[in-house]
Amino acid sequence: MRYLIITLLALVLGGFIGRAIWGEKELKSVDPLQVIVTQLKTHAVIAHERQLAIWYRACPNVLGKTPQIFIAWPARLSYQLELGDVQLTRAGSVIRVHTSAIHPDEPSVPTDFMDYLSTTSIFTFANEQELVNREIGKATPIARYLTTYFLARDPSLQTDFSGELQSLVEHLAAALGVPATRVDVDMPKIEVKSWPRLPKLELCSGSMASVNGLPFAKFEDGYTVPVGFRPPPSGRPAGHGAAPPAGAPADTPKGIASVFPTR
Secondary structure, three states: OHHHHHHHHHHHHHHHHHHHHHHHHHHHHOOHHHHHHHHHHHHOEEEEEEEEEEEEEEOOOOOEOOOOEEEEEEEEEEEEEEOOOOEEEEEOOEEEEEOOOOEEOOOEOOHHHOEEEEOOOOOEOOOHHHHHHHHHOOHHHHHHHHHHHHHHHOHHHHHHHHHHHHHHHHHHHHHOOOOOOEEEEEOOOOOOOOOOOOOOOOEOOOOOEEEOOEEEEEEEOOEEEEOOOOOOOOOOOOOOOOOOOOOOOOOOOOOOOOOOOOO
């Protein structure tokens, strides 16, 4: 029995020594950049959002007295950066990350937060609720248009994704002991080839449709015409995580206290 115990102890000890030796060799043979790539692919995706508040005054052309309806609703625009095909290269102490382009997701338009207010009595042959429902039905197409607009015109969107990916690689490199003085992110420039069309917005004369207080559309000669604007950098009213403005727009009809009345 004593010899059996000694033999078992020797085998166990030999196993530990062999594992330590070969394990160390395996660790030395692993490329730390490949480990970072694997971790990034495990992370799978980076996502960012833009919070918006849209409002406008509609004066639809109907038989009888022209109604005036104030419409207001929030939206959340979503964007993603897939990391499934991410690649890393290193030149000295500089790590360069190569990714695919940012792509948009379907925007979120929570209908329970939509609001409207008729500013004049509607003496028409049209049903008021039908007119309102028609305007509410335009919310998702408007949000899709703005999703593409922000993708093409908001430079801070690409900056946000690059910054988060850069920080992630820096942390992984530090954890693996990879000397890196700089991490550069090589992300394809965003090119929008097809723009969603804005739905017909019969805006009241002299008014425009606004997103976070910035005009983005007007009604001219029977057509909805897009209006160019520059989205504020991330962190401002149109930025990631910002709450919709609580105050009413400049062209809010008299008597409306706020964009989103307290429920």
